[in-house]
Amino acid sequence: MEIQTAKEKNTVVVSVKGKIDAVTAPEFEKVLGKLIADGENTFLLNFSGLEYISSAGLRSILSTAKQLKPKSGRILFSGLQGPVKDVFKISGFGTIFKIFETREDALK
Amino acid sequence: MAIPSTITLPGTLDSLYPFMDFVTSFSREQGFGSEKIGEIELALEEVLVNIIKHAYKECDIEGNIKITCTQDDKHSLVLEIADWGTPFNIFSAREPDISLDIDERQIGGLGIFFVKKLMDEVRYRLEDDQNKLTLVIHNTHLSSDKR
Numbered sequence: 001m002e003i004q005t006a007k008e009k010n011t012v013v014v015s016v017k018g019k020i021d022a023v024t025a026p027e028f029e030k031v032l033g034k035l036i037a038d039g040e041n042t043f044l045l046n047f048s049g050l051e052y053i054s055s056a057g058l059r060s061i062l063s064t065a066k067q068l069k070p071k072s073g074r075i076l077f078s079g080l081q082g083p084v085k086d087v088f089k090i091s092g093f094g095t096i097f098k099i100f101e102t103r104e105d106a107l108k
Numbered sequence: 109m110a111i112p113s114t115i116t117l118p119g120t121l122d123s124l125y126p127f128m129d130f131v132t133s134f135s136r137e138q139g140f141g142s143e144k145i146g147e148i149e150l151a152l153e154e155v156l157v158n159i160i161k162h163a164y165k166e167c168d169i170e171g172n173i174k175i176t177c178t179q180d181d182k183h184s185l186v187l188e189i190a191d192w193g194t195p196f197n198i199f200s201a202r203e204p205d206i207s208l209d210i211d212e213r214q215i216g217g218l219g220i221f222f223v224k225k226l227m228d229e230v231r232y233r234l235e236d237d238q239n240k241l242t243l244v245i246h247n248t249h250l251s252s253d254k255r
Contacts, residue, residue: 021124021153022153022157023121052146054154054219055157055216055218055222056153059215062210062215063215066210066211069210069211082143083143087222090206090225091218092206092207096209096210096213
C-alpha cells in the first residue's frame, strides 16, 4: 500500500495505491487519524490506484467517518475501480458515502 | 482432477499473505480468471482474519490454520479451512444492516457477509475439536457472475 496526501482548497486528497487489507488497514487509519488530529476535516479518498479492499479497510473508513461527524467533517471518494467498486456496492458503502468518478469531479 | 493441495501455518496475521498466495496459485492452475480470484482472495482474507482475531487471539489460544484446496467433479474449487480455536459457526453471525447511515452503522460483521455473498456454497462443521469451513466456488462461465 502506498499513500500520498495533498491539499487542494479545503480538502485533503488522500490517494491510496495497492491493497487495503487486514495487514495494511491500521496504517491507512493512522494516516487519516493524524490528519484529523492536525485539524483537517474534509477528505477526498482517491482510490483510482486501489486494487483491493477488504472489510478491514471498510472498518477503518467507517470509524474515521464516525470521528468526523461531530466535527462537521466528511469523506468523499473518487476513482473506484473493479473489485473495490464491487465491495462498495455489496457493503452499502456506495450509498452512504458520496462517490465521484474522478478526483476532478469531486473537487469541483 | 487436481491433486489436493494442503498448507498449514500458524494462525497469525503473518500467515495471511502466504495463505492467500497459496490459494491464488491453486485457483489460477484450475483456470479461474482474475476477477473470480479477486473474490476468492477477499472471502479467504475475511475467513482467516476472523479465525486469527476471534478464534485465537481474543481467546488467548495459539494454534494453526490448515487449508486444503481441491476440485470436485464439477470442476468447482473447494477450499476447506480448519482451525483449532474457539468454536464459531459462521451461520450464527448476525448480518449487518447495510442500509443504515454512518451514525447507526455498526463497525464489523461485514467480513462474514462478504463470504456468504461471494462464495457459491459455504458449509460449516465442528469435527474433532476443529472448526471446518468449506467454501465452494463454481468454475463455469455460466455461473461466473451471480450478482
